[in-house]
Amino acid sequence: MKKYATAGIVILALVIGSATVYGLFNLNSIIMGKSDQSTPNYTSALNSLKPQISSLSNNVSSLNSIKADVSDIKGKLSDLETKINQAQQSASQSSRPIIILDRSVYLQGNTILIIAVGFEPQKVAQIQLRDNNGYVVTQAQTSSDSAGRLTYNLALSSSIIPGNYQVKIISGQLAAWQQITIMERSYSGSVILSGPYLFNAQTDQDVYLSSDVIEVFGTGKPYTSVYGVLTSPSGMKFTSNTTIQPGGTFAMFFSGSQPFESGSWYVTVNNQGVTRTLYLSVQSGNSSNVNPFTAQSDFGIYQTGDQIRMSGIAQPYTTVSASLTSPSGHMYMVTTTASFDGSYQLFFSTSQLYETGYWNVNLTNQGQSRGFSIYITSTSSPHSFTAQTDKTIYKKGDQIQISGTGKSYTAVKATLRSPSGTTYNTAVTAHLDGSYVISFPTSSSFETGNWYIEITNSAISKVVSIFLEP
Incomplete structure (x- = not known):
């Protein structure tokens, strides 16, 4: 359309120019033939045409400028399309989807912009915000589009406790995650959180490939040592140790010179006499086909009479069994069925007669198991709050x-x-x-x-x- 407009303007300019030349030629003939007559003055008529010609010239320049802008926009759109295709190709070639966040550090009350590619098209996805202990703080649900992409805005509570968190997306057998830090929204400086340093540990995945590096991370008392032992199904052991950072966090890694054997593994992690046991699975092949199985309690310490809640992700529509074992060996059992999206919850009710001390929790689903300990204290008097x-x-x-x-x-x-x-x-x-x-x-x-x-x-x-x- 723009090409036709430009051509029309040019033709119109040529017609006007030709008419002007023709008029001048006739004028000259009249003058030459009738030299004895007075010569008319056409200056004003010619001058009246100049603004129109100038306007036509400006219109042509404007159209050329628009044409250049359109060409520039086309180039930028082409570059953006190339980058999107590259991201999708990277996701399809990777063993796990790709998750991208708008930044890595947030303030209380901020909103996290989450973009992910590489998931199965039009599948339900769970978006979780997990704290440094692995507990699910916030959970939302969305779906991927026909290209396997999803976008979600996750709002943070203005009262969320500052610290290190993990944004995790789980859809079917695929999962992706990113670490973030949430800082306090304060008027000046920073506020240091007081309180005890609970020792906690978790693995970065539930299922690994035989060539993967296994990461264990968590929290504990700063400047103290953490010792870890990874044990294979056949009893082979791998060791690792590290020192907890000033901020109370740590990470350790396990890798072998040969591929890890397939089967159920476990890691024991010790800090200042407190031991945590973590369970994981190693598979051979290029991709994992086991749905993630996670489990956590809502607290680490309970009082007699409290209700203990367990939650996590399992294979949809399958049975999750949990056992709670007292220090003296008394066992309590509950079961439930995971929902369509794999999420589940289990509850244990305690009484004032329950033993105090460390209780062991074990959960199983489809041959996978998760285990950890909780602590139950006595409540000789009702809970009181003073300030x-x-x-x-x-x-x-x-x-x-x-x-x-x-x-x-x-x-x-x-x-x-x-x-x-x-x-x-x-x-x-x-x-x-x-x-x-x-x-x-x-x-x-x-x-x-x-x-x-x-x-x-x-x-x-x-x-x-x-x-x-x-």
């Missing part, structure tokens, strides 16, 4: 300290609210004895007047009032 500040009147620049008792190893969240309504949030974990300490720094820019602090633990809230003076 108090170290002072009632503070000066700008002071540190506000809140202390009290809550439920062992549960989150204690605090919100500091200014007279005008500005809020500052933080969270800590209560110790084994339930004690906790929360601190808020203040600055010279803080408002003078009455401030309020809301502290929450296990659905119980306390409000404390303080006064901040200049």
Whole structure:
């Protein structure tokens, strides 16, 4: 269409030019033939044509500019299409899908943009946010499109505890994951989370190929040693050790000079006398065809009378069995059936008569098993939650300290609210004895007047009032 318009403008310009030349030629003939007559003045008529000719020239230039812009856009679209095709080819050639996040560090309340390729077309996918202990914090469901791609916006809670997390997508027999860090949304500096350093460990996958490197990662007390032993089905052992980083995290790796033998393996990981046992499967071949089987409890420590919840992913519509064994050997059994998307939940109810100490949990599904330990403490008195500040009147620049008792190893969240309504949030974990300490720094820019602090633990809230003076 643009080519036809350009051609029409050019032809029109030629016609006008020809007419002008023809008129001038006739004019000259008249003058030459009738030299004795007065000569008409055509200057004004010719000048009136100049704006029209100039306008036509500008239109031609504009069309040329548009043509250049269209060509540039075509080039960029072609480059983008090439990159998408390359990503899809990489995903199809890889043994696992590819997941891409918009960044690796987020603040509380942010939204994670998740893009993934390489999944089976038009299949249901579970999107999970897992904490550093492997527990599912948030779970959502979506579906891949006809090309095996999916896009999802995962919103983070404004009260989520800062730390290292894993974004994981599970669809059928395929899974992909990425590590992220969630930081506290604070007004200045950073708030250090207090509380005990629980030792936890998990593998980066449930099923490995014989040539894979097996990674074990988790949390523990900084600067302490972690020792791991990987045992094969035939009893062959591989060892690894590392030191926990200042931030309380660690990672260790196992690899062999020869391919790992196929079958069920397990890893024992020890830190300061506490041992964790992890189970995994090794397969031969180029791709895994076993649906992932995961299991975790909602807490690591319970009190007698609590309900213990187990959850995870298994083969859809299959039976998941769980056993809970006391320190003296008493065993309790429950079973359930995994839903269409593979998710499941199991519950154990405890009573005040249950033994205290370490209890062993074992879950099985389709020949795969997962095992770990939990700790049950006594509750001689009902759970109580207390909170108090170290002072009632503070000066700008002071540190506000809140202390009290809550439920062992549960989150204690605090919100500091200014007279005008500005809020500052933080969270800590209560110790084994339930004690906790929360601190808020203040600055010279803080408002003078009455401030309020809301502290929450296990659905119980306390409000404390303080006064901040200049």
